[in-house]
Amino acid sequence: MLLQGEESPPQEIITNFMKPDLKSLNHNQLVDLTKELGEPSYRADQLAHWLHYDGATSLEQMSNLPASLRHLLDERCILTQSVIEDSQTSASDHSVKYLLRLADGDYIEMVFLPAENHGTLCLSTQVGCGLGCSFCATGTLGFRRNLTIGEILDQLRLAVGEHGPDSVRNIVFMGMGEPLLNLPAVLPALQWMRKLFSIGRRHIVVSTAGIPRGMRTLAESGLGTRLALSLNAPNDRLRSQLMPINRQYPIKMLIAELAQYERITGERPTIEYVLIAGLNDSPREARELLSLTRSLPCKINLIVYNPSPLLTYSAPSKEAVEEFYSLMLSGPNTVTVRKSLGKEIGAACGQLVGQLAGDSS
Numbered sequence: 001m002l003l004q005g006e007e008s009p010p011q012e013i014i015t016n017f018m019k020p021d022l023k024s025l026n027h028n029q030l031v032d033l034t035k036e037l038g039e040p041s042y043r044a045d046q047l048a049h050w051l052h053y054d055g056a057t058s059l060e061q062m063s064n065l066p067a068s069l070r071h072l073l074d075e076r077c078i079l080t081q082s083v084i085e086d087s088q089t090s091a092s093d094h095s096v097k098y099l100l101r102l103a104d105g106d107y108i109e110m111v112f113l114p115a116e117n118h119g120t121l122c123l124s125t126q127v128g129c130g131l132g133c134s135f136c137a138t139g140t141l142g143f144r145r146n147l148t149i150g151e152i153l154d155q156l157r158l159a160v161g162e163h164g165p166d167s168v169r170n171i172v173f174m175g176m177g178e179p180l181l182n183l184p185a186v187l188p189a190l191q192w193m194r195k196l197f198s199i200g201r202r203h204i205v206v207s208t209a210g211i212p213r214g215m216r217t218l219a220e221s222g223l224g225t226r227l228a229l230s231l232n233a234p235n236d237r238l239r240s241q242l243m244p245i246n247r248q249y250p251i252k253m254l255i256a257e258l259a260q261y262e263r264i265t266g267e268r269p270t271i272e273y274v275l276i277a278g279l280n281d282s283p284r285e286a287r288e289l290l291s292l293t294r295s296l297p298c299k300i301n302l303i304v305y306n307p308s309p310l311l312t313y314s315a316p317s318k319e320a321v322e323e324f325y326s327l328m329l330s331g332p333n334t335v336t337v338r339k340s341l342g343k344e345i346g347a348a349c350g351q352l353v354g355q356l357a358g359d360s361s
Contacts, residue, residue, distance in 0.1 A: 021103075022077045023051050023150025026188035037072045047073075052153040053196045055161070057081060063103035065161060082154035084162075099160070102127070102151055105146060107174055110155045112162070117223055118169035123155040125186055126177025129210050133243045135232070135276055137308040138176050146182040152189040156197060171199055174207045174228075180214025190223050201225050207272065209245050210254045219264040227261050228270040228301070229254060233280050242279070255296060262297055270299040272338075275324060277305070283315040286327040300335045 004024050025033065030044035046064055059070040059079065080103035087098045096112045111122040129136070153242060159168055171193060173179040186206070191279040193199045201237030206218060207228040218227065231251070233239035240244040258269045271293060275281045293300060305315045316324075321337060328335040 015244070019076065019078045021148065021150060022047070022073065022079045023080060023153070024148040024185075026149060026184075027191065031075075033076075037069060037076075039069050040067070043069065048192060049196060051079075051150065052157060055081075055154075055157050069141060080150060082151055084158055092109040094174050096162075098162075098291070099177065100155065102147075108147070108151075108155075110159065111345070112159050112168075112177055114163075115169075119159075119163060119167050120170040120172060121156060121159045121168045122172050122174050123152065123178055124175035125152060125173060125179045125182045129177045129224070130181075131178055131243070133209065133230075133232075133240060133245075134346050135305065135311065135313050137310045140310050141176075143177075147177070147185060149185045149188045149192070153187055153192055156193060160197070168197070168199070169202045169207075172205045172207065178209055178211065179206050180208045180211040180218065183214055183217055187221055187223070188220075190221075190225060194223070200266070201243050205270070209243055210249050211245075212249055212253055212257045215254075215257045215261055219261045224267065226267055226270065227258070227265075228272050230272045230274070231257060231289075232272070232274045232276075234285050234292050238280060238285075242276075251292070255292065258298065259296055268297050268299055270301055272301045272303060274303045274305050275316050275321055277314045277320070279313070281320045281324055283323060283327055286324045290328055290331045292294050294331055296333075298333050301338045302335065303338050 014042035022030075027044060027048070032046055034043040034047065035041060043065065047062070050062045050065075054061075055077070056062055059065075059074050060071060078283045082100045083100050085099045085101040085107065087096055089096045094114050096114075098110050098112070100108050100110060102108065106127045108127055109126040110124060113120040126146050127144035129138045132139045133143075137234060156168060156171065173186070190204065190206075191193065193204065194201065201224040203229050204223075204225040206225055207230060208215065209230050215227065218225070230243075231239070232242055232252075233246075234251075235252045239251060252342065258271075261267070261269050273289065274282075289300075302321070304321055305313055307314060325335060325337055
């Protein structure tokens, strides 16, 4: 069984003339291209800096590249841009949700979460999402397509442009889409984030609904980023109800893969658990989750459900959250209740749907 987005076409935006987008090429492809055009391999790094860090809108701006190379690249390739179409700022916590229009007219959202001296950027990896998790508003969109390398990196570049060169310290792949179903773009984007923007590996979190082979590929990539599993239920019956992907990849398989991730990378994975009133927030589920994670070195993030007008679920009471949290504290792992930012502007976990402000269509 293939999942939507897993077997994607080459990561290129194609024009009527079938020219590849320069920003969709990974490092090796850029090296091959520059060599093919008679230039040394270091031109690939110069080109990448212009494309992804400087945000050049034309080849003419790339002043340290030979004019002959710029001319040849202009004949062979196109250069796309993502632009900020709209933004909303939370009055309570100052988080900012951005609506980005892609070159083909599709839309995605990203969220900047400010802190005292830096911020966290929550970015997207797909237009929509095909996993259909019942509590996630993004899942109501269905899957449209994977983002390219350039479209992923455009989000970071635009956020830095809006908030300053040292504004983004942390990156979380927790926006629209399933990152591990778009690894041909996500892995090169991660490499460029570290090289061009100097984002430390421990400041990057890739969140997944649970794609075992993607988890293993990320572990073996050598990137050493942190991994978070969106678990949300302590047993297969309940998780399959909330997350259809569990019917293909059950909990036992995912826990085993998390253990492998910790062994290969030396990084403790994180388990994310969204607390939903009347579904998975009782002491019984807390005890099940405690038993499930007792022998797995990990961090556990409890997330109070963020309501969406598109869905009928609701957040649990403060007392239910506190009881669940207290029970989890008796285990060996670090447990936190994560504060959700941007709820009133639809920017919190599970709320992104790629709409203009005030658009409910």
